[in-house]
Amino acid sequence: MDKLFKMKKGILSCLGIITLFILMGNSNNVPETFVERIFAPIRGDSWRFSYAGLIVIVGLYYCLKNFNEIRENFLISTSFRRIIITIVLMNIFSAAWVHCIQIYKGFSNDLNAIYLDREKTSVELHGDKDKLIVYGTMHIVNCSNNVQKFQIKVKAPFLVKEDISKDYITLTNEFTVPQNKEETLNVNDVIKFDKECQYSGYSSKAFEYILFNEKGESLFKGKLDEYQMDELN
Incomplete structure (x- = not known):
């Protein structure tokens, strides 16, 4: 039963990371990421507060935490290391999306x-x-x-x-x-x-x-x- 639970936890964490990767993308025509469009900033008369980035950070952190609970890994064994890996992943996702968008746009002729x-x-x-x-x-x-x-x-x-x-x-x-x-x-x-x-x-x-x-x-x-x-x- 414990093995099955860990497997489900691992699958859900993988799906979570894939979902967060998708949410960090955009169409290039507008600069906002998909997560910023879904979770719109709170606006005032002359100010705005965006919390979408916090959702991605917390989501990635807990996915990494789940992976470490399933099987301990040196890279994500402590809270500090998980935060560092979270930041690294966010940078990798952003860089990867540049290539993803260009590949997608390559199918257009106009x-x-x-x-x-x-x-x-x-x-x-x-x-x-x-x-x-x-x-x-x-x-x-x-x-x-x-x-x-x-x-x-x-x-x-x-x-x-x-x-x-x-x-x-x-x-x-x-x-x-x-x-x-x-x-x-x-x-x-x-x-x-x-x-x-x-x-x-x-x-x-x-x-x-x-x-x-x-x-x-x-x-x-x-x-x-x-x-x-x-x-x-």
């Missing part, structure tokens, strides 16, 4: 095959008298076997939207990314207006991008702190 590296992407908008200067870099991977051609629309941050009365800014350049290629797109565009900017001299970071062509479009949100700060305005 703009859904584009992977955005948020850590290497930064685009700023600068208002200067009667023009808006958009500059920065976007680091993307074309995961498909087809060449992807597209233009980019940048969602106007709160201050920019108030100034130019537009939700999106369409960049003039067209970009081409070869199949299965990693590219850094240099964004450098000047958009002129008929009237002078209301808030001349400001600078704001972009937090949402739409890649589009005649076949369709693909939306990407930037880093969590970038677009969630704008949502609070």
Whole structure:
């Protein structure tokens, strides 16, 4: 009976780790992990508290604890070691998901095959008298076997939207990314207006991008702190 109980405990712990691995993934189009979408942050007028990460940490810790109870293992024999292994596993899961997403996107033939590296992407908008200067870099991977051609629309941050009365800014350049290629797109565009900017001299970071062509479009949100700060305005 004790052997059967341990076997069930081991199976449940394995399923728990697999489930937590899945929950730590995302679609790349938005930065939130699946667990953050299921267990939404608690929000106030100007603050937010995310507890999703605690669920993953506690879940992994107790799965490791169960494994040690079934069969003692030096690596997870103490609470401190289990915490260290939990952190290591979370980093491994995050790194593994990058490859999982790119493999999944590789089955698409359209703009859904584009992977955005948020850590290497930064685009700023600068208002200067009667023009808006958009500059920065976007680091993307074309995961498909087809060449992807597209233009980019940048969602106007709160201050920019108030100034130019537009939700999106369409960049003039067209970009081409070869199949299965990693590219850094240099964004450098000047958009002129008929009237002078209301808030001349400001600078704001972009937090949402739409890649589009005649076949369709693909939306990407930037880093969590970038677009969630704008949502609070």
